[in-house]
Amino acid sequence: MAGRIPQSFIDDLLSRVDIVEIIDRYVPLKKAGANHKACCPFHGEKTPSFNVSQPKQFYHCFGCGVSGNAISFLMEFDHMHFVDAVEFLADRIGLEVPRDAIAAITPSQQGLFDALNACNQFYQQQLRNTPPAIDYLKGRGISGDTAQRFDIGFSPDAWHALTENTNADENSLVQSGMLIRKDSGKSHDRFRNRIMYPIRDRRGRVIGFGGRVMDNSEPKYLNSPETPLFQKGRELYGLFELRRASRGSPERILVVEGYMDVIALAEAGIDHSVATLGTATSTEQVSQLFRETDEIVFCFDGDSAGKKAAWRALNSALPSLKAGRDARFLFLPDGEDPDSLVKSIGAEQFMQQLIDQAMDASDFLFQQLELQAQKGSDHSGPGHKARLADIAKPLISTIPTGVYRTLVEEQLYEKVGVNVFGESSPQQAQSDYQPIKNPVPQPNLSPVRKALIAILDTPSVVLEIDPEAYDFSTDIRGASLLLEIISLIESRPDITTSGILERYRDTEQSEPLHKLLRAGMTATIEAGINTPLSVLQHAIEQLNKESLRQQLKLDTNTPNGLPSEMSDAQKDEVRKRLQQLKKS
Numbered sequence: 003m004a005g006r007i008p009q010s011f012i013d014d015l016l017s018r019v020d021i022v023e024i025i026d027r028y029v030p031l032k033k034a035g036a037n038h039k040a041c042c043p044f045h046g047e048k049t050p051s052f053n054v055s056q057p058k059q060f061y062h063c064f065g066c067g068v069s070g071n072a073i074s075f076l077m078e079f080d081h082m083h084f085v086d087a088v089e090f091l092a093d094r095i096g097l098e099v100p101r102d103a104i105a106a107i108t109p110s111q112q113g114l115f116d117a118l119n120a121c122n123q124f125y126q127q128q129l130r131n132t133p134p135a136i137d138y139l140k141g142r143g144i145s146g147d148t149a150q151r152f153d154i155g156f157s158p159d160a161w162h163a164l165t166e167n168t169n170a171d172e173n174s175l176v177q178s179g180m181l182i183r184k185d186s187g188k189s190h191d192r193f194r195n196r197i198m199y200p201i202r203d204r205r206g207r208v209i210g211f212g213g214r215v216m217d218n219s220e221p222k223y224l225n226s227p228e229t230p231l232f233q234k235g236r237e238l239y240g241l242f243e244l245r246r247a248s249r250g251s252p253e254r255i256l257v258v259e260g261y262m263d264v265i266a267l268a269e270a271g272i273d274h275s276v277a278t279l280g281t282a283t284s285t286e287q288v289s290q291l292f293r294e295t296d297e298i299v300f301c302f303d304g305d306s307a308g309k310k311a312a313w314r315a316l317n318s319a320l321p322s323l324k325a326g327r328d329a330r331f332l333f334l335p336d337g338e339d340p341d342s343l344v345k346s347i348g349a350e351q352f353m354q355q356l357i358d359q360a361m362d363a364s365d366f367l368f369q370q371l372e373l374q375a376q377k378g379s380d381h382s383g384p385g386h387k388a389r390l391a392d393i394a395k396p397l398i399s400t401i402p403t404g405v406y407r408t409l410v411e412e413q414l415y416e417k418v419g420v421n422v423f424g425e426s427s428p429q430q431a432q433s434d435y436q437p438i439k440n441p442v443p444q445p446n447l448s449p450v451r452k453a454l455i456a457i458l459d460t461p462s463v464v465l466e467i468d469p470e471a472y473d474f475s476t477d478i479r480g481a482s483l484l485l486e487i488i489s490l491i492e493s494r495p496d497i498t499t500s501g502i503l504e505r506y507r508d509t510e511q512s513e514p515l516h517k518l519l520r521a522g523m524t525a526t527i528e529a530g531i532n533t534p535l536s537v538l539q540h541a542i543e544q545l546n547k548e549s550l551r552q553q554l555k556l557d558t559n560t561p562n563g564l565p566s567e568m569s570d571a572q573k574d575e576v577r578k579r580l581q582q583l584k585k586s
Contacts, residue, residue: 021054021059040052043079043402113173118211128156129197156198197216201279241294244275319363455518503516
């Protein structure tokens with residue numbers, strides 16, 4: 003279910019997003035009649051069976067049976083959590099998810115957030131009162147506006163500055179990594195005499211810090227340790243600031259290695275860079291970035307360490323690569339980093355160099371594979387080709403099924419002359435996936451099911467029927483759910499099919515409703531006869547008659563089959579209605 007996010011917000015969100023636009027970012031869709039089609043991204047196939055309905059805001063694959071709305075797609079395809087999917091969609095259309103509705107925060111977590119926020123405010127105040135720190139930033143070309151945008155601060159050269167100058171709880175300061183507690187029980191500040199860079203989560207909350215010395219002492223950089231709020235492999239420095247500065251999705255995002263690289267690029271007007279936090283780029287970080295853009299450019303030093311870091315980043319990126327997405331690699335000249343390079347050549351030339359010189363992921367992949375394959379074998383014979391195929395196959399296998407992987411497999415085929423994936427490859431042979439056959443709704447479907455199929459096809463048909471027409475009993479199986487959905491549509495006239503289904507996420511009604519929608523989609527494609535309104539009207543008539551039959555069950559133990567306590571007028575009315583039933 004939607005958890006603490008108001009259901010009304012979810013309804014509004016799903017009525018405003020365009021599922022075709024959302025899915026098309028990941029899977030290129032083609033118009034096919036009233037729907038859009040593509041080869042299913044959830045199983046290998048060559049004949050498109052993945053249908054996306056814009057009116058219903060719903061997708062369904064007639065091959066593997068997967069179905070859902072925009073939220074479901076992001077959760078299944080991009081492995082987002084529910085709240086992340088809601089936030090992503092809200093971001094796309096300029097809505098703000100209610101702050102008090104996002105993932106419940108425990109009191110202990112709130113204590114850590116409060117402590118880190120207090121530290122951040124203290125460090126910013128210290129920067130304003132520390133001329134040497136201000137001079138250092140000016141010397142690095144950082145303006146006051148940019149420093150304020152990134153909330154840059156300064157930690158004084160003192161052992162107990164935080165406990166003496168903030169109201170933060172000491173235990174929270176320890177748990178958040180801001181204090182180091184010794185075995186003796188005494189504690190002291192972790193960061194001293196450093197420029198401080200707050201690290202924020204994607205909602206803007208401070209979760210940790212990076213600190214840099216202003217001289218040549220070691221360690222030059224010091225990061226917060228892993229805490230309940232901060233895991234280095236999940237966060238990216240500058241992502242919150244990037245999202246706040248971007249209007250819509252940026253054309254590309256640059257991944258650099260240091261805080262100052264991000265800040266220097268922002269100072270030069272390049273607002274779409276982030277930095278990893280002292281660890282190798284993770285698959286989760288790559289997935290986060292592809293939610294924001296279709297192109298990632300990794301900027302690394304051109305030395306051996308930079309090539310190793312790029313190789314690890316490529317391995318993390320491969321599972322996210324598909325048609326419409328690009329990962330590229332830019333290797334900087336010796337002795338340069340993004341900070342120094344953008345200052346020496348300017349933002350315009352820097353971006354042009356990035357576009358002209360960055361290597362495509364597949365080119366970098368095969369460049370490195372060739373180098374690895376050359377070890378211990380000649381450079382062109384069967385031994386080299388066999389080794390190349392052997393080390394390439396497991397890496398290429400991590401790329402999702404689709405056009406992108408097909409092209410990479412073809413590159414390998416051109417180099418080794420053999421299809422190393424064999425006939426079982428979903429890229430080389432027809433998929434042996436057995437499609438699920440969804441039958442056209444049969445005439446013996448219950449009136450409740452027929453009514454639900456019609457409503458899920460076109461929810462607005464409910465508004466074309468007089469509410470007085472619903473004269474059936476909730477004792478009929480499924481009638482309560484039907485009336486509940488009718489009432490929902492009457493109260494939310496703009497609700498879409500996907501919005502109705504979202505109401506029943508993680509309930510026992512969810513799968514039956516999905517099945518009915520799939521049946522209705524199949525009927526529309528294969529039959530195309532009855533309109534949703536006529537189906538609903540007929541189903542309601544059947545339900546009203548069935549309800550009347552149940553109400554007028556004759557008591558065979560009474561004269562004339564009618565209860566003796568009835569008046570003559572009541573008996574006449576009953577007989578009249580029974581005659582109407584017989585005629586119908």
